[in-house]
Amino acid sequence: MLFRSAWARQAAPLKRQAFAPLTRRSVTTDAASAHAENIPQEDDKPFTVQLSDESFETYEIDPPSYSLEVTKKELKQMYYDMVSIRRMEMAADRLYKEKKIRGFCHLSTGQEAVATGIEHAINRDDKIITAYRCHGFALMRGGTVRSIIGELLGRREGIAYGKGGSMHMFANNFYGGNGIVGAQVPVGAGLAFAQQYNEEKSTSIVLYGDGASNQGQVFEAFNMAKLWKLPVLFGCENNKYGMGTSAARSSALTEYYKRGQYIPGIKVNGMDVLATKAAVQYAKDYAVAGNGPLVFEYVTYRYGGHSMSDPGTTYRSREEIQRMRSTHDPIAGLKQKILDWSVMTEDELKALDKAARAFVDEEVAIAEKMTVPDATPRILFEDIYVRGSEPRWMRGRTVDETFYY
Amino acid sequence: MAAPRLFRPASRLLSSRLTSATRPAFSKTACAPSLLRFRGYATAGGAKEVTVRDALNEALAEELESNQKTFILGEEVAQYNGAYKVTRGLLDRFGPKRVIDTPITEAGFCGLAVGAALAGLHPVCEFMTFNFAMQAIDQIINSAAKTHYMSGGIQPCNITFRGPNGFAAGVAAQHSQDYSAWYGSIPGLKVVAPWSSEDAKGLLKAAIRDPNPVVVLENELMYGQAFPMSEAAQKDDFVLPIGKAKIERPGKDLTIVSLSRCVGLSLNAAAELKQKYGVDAEVINLRSVKPLDVETIIQSLKKTGRLMCVESGYPMFGVSSEIMALSMEYGFDYLTAPAVRVTGAEVPTPYALGLEQMSFPQEDTIVGQATKLLRL
Numbered sequence: 001m002l003f004r005s006a007w008a009r010q011a012a013p014l015k016r017q018a019f020a021p022l023t024r025r026s027v028t029t030d031a032a033s034a035h036a037e038n039i040p041q042e043d044d045k046p047f048t049v050q051l052s053d054e055s056f057e058t059y060e061i062d063p064p065s066y067s068l069e070v071t072k073k074e075l076k077q078m079y080y081d082m083v084s085i086r087r088m089e090m091a092a093d094r095l096y097k098e099k100k101i102r103g104f105c106h107l108s109t110g111q112e113a114v115a116t117g118i119e120h121a122i123n124r125d126d127k128i129i130t131a132y133r134c135h136g137f138a139l140m141r142g143g144t145v146r147s148i149i150g151e152l153l154g155r156r157e158g159i160a161y162g163k164g165g166s167m168h169m170f171a172n173n174f175y176g177g178n179g180i181v182g183a184q185v186p187v188g189a190g191l192a193f194a195q196q197y198n199e200e201k202s203t204s205i206v207l208y209g210d211g212a213s214n215q216g217q218v219f220e221a222f223n224m225a226k227l228w229k230l231p232v233l234f235g236c237e238n239n240k241y242g243m244g245t246s247a248a249r250s251s252a253l254t255e256y257y258k259r260g261q262y263i264p265g266i267k268v269n270g271m272d273v274l275a276t277k278a279a280v281q282y283a284k285d286y287a288v289a290g291n292g293p294l295v296f297e298y299v300t301y302r303y304g305g306h307s308m309s310d311p312g313t314t315y316r317s318r319e320e321i322q323r324m325r326s327t328h329d330p331i332a333g334l335k336q337k338i339l340d341w342s343v344m345t346e347d348e349l350k351a352l353d354k355a356a357r358a359f360v361d362e363e364v365a366i367a368e369k370m371t372v373p374d375a376t377p378r379i380l381f382e383d384i385y386v387r388g389s390e391p392r393w394m395r396g397r398t399v400d401e402t403f404y405y
Numbered sequence: 406m407a408a409p410r411l412f413r414p415a416s417r418l419l420s421s422r423l424t425s426a427t428r429p430a431f432s433k434t435a436c437a438p439s440l441l442r443f444r445g446y447a448t449a450g451g452a453k454e455v456t457v458r459d460a461l462n463e464a465l466a467e468e469l470e471s472n473q474k475t476f477i478l479g480e481e482v483a484q485y486n487g488a489y490k491v492t493r494g495l496l497d498r499f500g501p502k503r504v505i506d507t508p509i510t511e512a513g514f515c516g517l518a519v520g521a522a523l524a525g526l527h528p529v530c531e532f533m534t535f536n537f538a539m540q541a542i543d544q545i546i547n548s549a550a551k552t553h554y555m556s557g558g559i560q561p562c563n564i565t566f567r568g569p570n571g572f573a574a575g576v577a578a579q580h581s582q583d584y585s586a587w588y589g590s591i592p593g594l595k596v597v598a599p600w601s602s603e604d605a606k607g608l609l610k611a612a613i614r615d616p617n618p619v620v621v622l623e624n625e626l627m628y629g630q631a632f633p634m635s636e637a638a639q640k641d642d643f644v645l646p647i648g649k650a651k652i653e654r655p656g657k658d659l660t661i662v663s664l665s666r667c668v669g670l671s672l673n674a675a676a677e678l679k680q681k682y683g684v685d686a687e688v689i690n691l692r693s694v695k696p697l698d699v700e701t702i703i704q705s706l707k708k709t710g711r712l713m714c715v716e717s718g719y720p721m722f723g724v725s726s727e728i729m730a731l732s733m734e735y736g737f738d739y740l741t742a743p744a745v746r747v748t749g750a751e752v753p754t755p756y757a758l759g760l761e762q763m764s765f766p767q768e769d770t771i772v773g774q775a776t777k778l779l780r781l
Contacts, residue, residue: 127524161557170556175523177555180547186513187548190520197476197502197526220513227508383558384592386616391648391696394592399734 027299028054029324031113031271031333034068039341043073055275059257061264061294064282068274072343078120078273079338079349080356082112082331085136087360088145092135092152092166096308100368101152104179105166106133110303113330114237115140117276118205122284125200129175129188130207132167133237133302137207141174145363146370155370162373163383182208182215185234189221192232192293203231203287205280211242213256222260222295231287233280234260235296237270243306244315260295270298271330274337301328377403451636458628460602461491461567464609465529467641469499472527475613478505478518479531479568488533489569489628515541515566519548522564522618529613532568535584535622542587549618550593565612570598570622571665571717572754572765581754581761583718585664588620589694589727595647596694598622600668602632604692607645615647622694624666650698652705656687659775660705662728663715664691667766671715674771681772682781694724702728703736710741711778717765720748747774 033052040047046069056063089107096105108115115136118128130137138148143159151158152166159169160177169177175191178184188206195202212218213236225232236256240247247254257265266283269275276298283294301324305312312321338344344352373379381394381403390405455463468475481488483496483506496504507514511532518530532538538545549562572581588596595617599605605623612619637643653668654675663671668690675686687705691698706712712732714725725746732744750764775781 129520158557160555160559163557164555168555170552170560175520175560176552178548180543183516183543183548186516186544187520187523189513190517190522191524192520193517194521194524194526197521217510217512217516220508220510221517223508223510224513224517383554383556385595386553386561387558389616391595393696 026054027057027267027269028052029269029271029299029301029328030054031269031273031328031330032336033269033272033333034274034337036337036341039072039343044071046071049274051272051275051278052269055269055272056279057257057267059255059260059265059267059295061266064266064279066278068278070274074120075334075338075343076352078116078277079331079334080352081116081119081140082273082334083353083356084145084360085112085115085139086331087357088139088148088364089135091149091360091364093304093308095149095152095368101166101308102154103165104132105152105308106306107304107308108133108136108302110324110329111237111239111270111300112136113273113276114207114270114298114300117270117273118280120273121277121280122203122205124173125202126284127173127175127188127191127195127202127204128207129178129184129191129204131181131184131209131212132177132179133209134167134169134177138169138171138174138177141171143169143171143174145360146367149364149367150370153367153370154373155367156373156379157367157370161383182212182218184208185212185215185218186221186224188234189225189230189232192225192230192287193228195231196228201288203233203284205233205235207235207237209242210236210238210240210247210254210256211245211250212236213259214251222263222293225293226260226263229290229292231290232293233283233287233296234263234293235298237298237300239300239302241302241306241315244310246315255297257295257297260293263293263295265295265297267297267299270300271328271333273330273334377401381405451639452633453639454631455602455634455639456629456631457599457602457605457623458489458491460606460634461609461623461628462493462495464606464613465492465495466498468529468610468613469495469503471641472613474525474527475529476503476505476526477529477531478507478514480507480509480533482506482531487531489625491623491628492531511537511540512544516544516548518564519544519562522549522562523552523560527563527565527613529565529567532566534573534580534625535568535570536580536582538566538568538584545588545618545620546591546594550591553617554593561616562618563616564618565609565621566618567609567612567621567623569625569628571624572749572761573625575756575758575761577756578753583716583749585622585694585716585718586723586727588622589697589724591695593618594695595619596622597647597692598624598665598694599692600627600665600690602634603638603643604645604651604690606634606638607643608647608692611644611647614644619647622665627666630669645692648693648696648698650692650701651690652687652701653690654686654688656685656709658684658709659686659711659713659779660689660702660709661686661713661715661771661775662689662691662702664694664724665717667715667717670766670768671771674768674775677768677772678775682776682779684775684779684781686775691724697727697731699731699735702732703739706732706736707739710739712736712740712744713771713775713778714744714746714748715766715771716746717749720746720751723748742778745774745778747771
């Protein structure tokens with residue numbers, strides 16, 4: 001009986017909501033809900049964008065400003081960045097299906113606005129660490145398309161020299177690409193610890209999924225970050241499913257921005273790159289001013305399965321995916337704004353779109369032409385330890401294969 | 406510093422904004438001078454008695470003093486002066502910025518220390534005992550040990566994990582385990598296990614200076630034990646090389662390879678063997694579990710023809726197992742008898758004294774096994 005009623009609750013989330021006394025208006029996932037007027041002619045003259053008043057929801061903190069200063073140039077760059085990420089992920093999808101990419105491959109199609117919005121809100125001194133869905137972040141942090149695709153192909157020219165693969169990409173102030181669910185969260189708090197220790201005026205952006213948000217060490221990191229007022233922005237990328245388990249089936253409290261309990265939180269429309277930028281900019285100022293951590297929830301959606309081996313249709317309906325794709329797409333949303341605000345004409349936008357795709361395609365083609373690296377002991381055994389500090393030898397599969405540095 | 410990496414193809418592919426992405430490789434100036442300056446030290450003349458605890462404390466104080474990037478964090482390291490008083494006085498001397506009490510959340514603070522190391526600091530992460538580090542072993546192995554390799558060498562992690570390892574007196578199963586073999590099996594980690602005060606100081610300092618993650622497996626039962634410390638070892642530039650074993654007692658009839666607290670037991674056993682049977686046993690103090698000094702072991706084996714390993718870890722898949730396997734691979738022809746091992750028993754450590762004693766090598770166990778091996 002108990003079991004049956006529990007099942008009924010899961011199956012009827014709407015019914016449960018009806019009983020919730022404090023049903024709050026949810027954050028919109030409309031990607032095109034911002035407004036702007038008096039758009040200047042100049043490319044780099046700032047103008048004000050009015051975000052939808054459903055862009056944020058907050059917990060124990062005032063919401064970020066609903067007006068955001070942007071320039072046409074920046075909007076174009078955001079658009080270019082998001083198109084690049086998507087095109088790159090599509091290329092990865094194809095290469096995986098052609099069996100050229102091995103192992104795990106997690107794509108962020110649909111979630112582009114999070115990586116792009118964050119990057120446009122911070123600068124190169126700020127640090128980012130994320131989980132295994134990391135291609136977009138690697139690109140935003142300065143990795144090139146060819147080095148990222150090269151990595152997926154296991155090439156020497158890959159961003160991690162072919163050693164890390166899809167889940168482990170690193171760049172300046174980008175700390176991966178981490179494969180153990182939730183383990184990057186305390187590590188990210190450590191990045192912020194170092195920033196505080198070195199008295200830097202910068203922040204660390206720590207990302208994890210709605211699945212990881214239940215890991216114990218996430219709460220351990222929250223505790224220390226609050227205790228020591230670390231300049232860290234914890235951010236749950238809530239794409240509604242931890243692998244195939246929906247948020248409601250895994251989390252006792254699905255309002256992830258309240259998960260910090262004693263840490264203020266903000267829920268952001270993660271499908272809207274402008275709202276994401278506004279919120280992260282606000283959080284950065286908050287952290288740098290010495291106010292301590294914040295817990296963000298980026299409400300987003302992944303179009304594809306959890307990884308390439310997951311069709312992504314057994315735990316959610318095709319209609320749901322189709323609806324998000326057709327009405328909430330972050331790229332289409334920004335596109336609409338760009339046209340509405342006459343930032344570009346339709347032809348100009350098409351040209352930009354084409355240029356971005358062409359550039360990515362070109363880079364992917366270069367990556368595909370990279371030679372398959374020789375499997376030599378020198379390459380196999382390099383970088384286990386920092387150069388110059390290696391042991392005298394490492395053992396191979398047999399005594400004969402022992403490698404001497 | 407980044408120069409050696411530049412010939413690597415991918416560094417060219419990072420956009421210009423990223424030119425500093427190649428993080429510093431092993432900086433010779435940061436770590437090597439002391440290794441190079443290291444000289445042999447005499448145990449006579451100017452030596453003074455120092456406990457292992459004080460030697461560790463001295464090492465920490467010296468490294469905190471000389472390197473602003475170094476800090477220590479862990480449970481009770483600051484105001485309480487350390488659960489085992491290893492960090493006594495450090496808070497007063499270096500302040501709360503660099504000597505940090507953490508909540509009792511191993512996975513959390515260990516992960517935080519790893520993050521700080523990835524960001525360029527040189528943390529010393531103390532575990533109250535390594536038994537508790539099991540809560541954080543994922544961070545030690547997956548986050549610390551593997552990141553440098555996974556990043557293709559652009560992301561080093563200069564961190565030291567330290568704390569008491571192995572069994573203590575009467576603390577039963579959950580607090581009595583030897584993790585030498587666990588950490589020793591992980592590529593990307595270095596693992597040292599000091600026995601004497603000189604070991605403790607020299608190895609801990611080397612660990613902190615080493616640009617890789619290093620696990621320092623101390624032993625609670627050794628903290629209060631005093632050893633003579635040479636004049637050279639008392640200086641602040643004293644560093645022992647990681648990966649080099651020490652012959653504590655030269656001999657010609659039997660090689661005893663041991664580590665940590667068991668080195669002391671082996672030396673006593675060797676003295677007894679000499680006294681009772683006139684046998685000269687050579688006792689090797691491994692000092693470093695990874696890298697393992699195979700050369701010293703095999704050289705000794707060449708001389709004596711007989712090998713015995715003594716350790717307090719579990720027998721299966723342990724440090725002794727590894728040494729015996731290596732002795733067969735590299736020294737089979739020198740062995741005049743099958744190599745033997747004395748280890749902890751394959752049992753969760755019991756509380757009662759008599760049972761606990763039966764679970765770990767004692768001097769008579771070592772002597773008994775040696776006499777069998779030597780057919781005395």
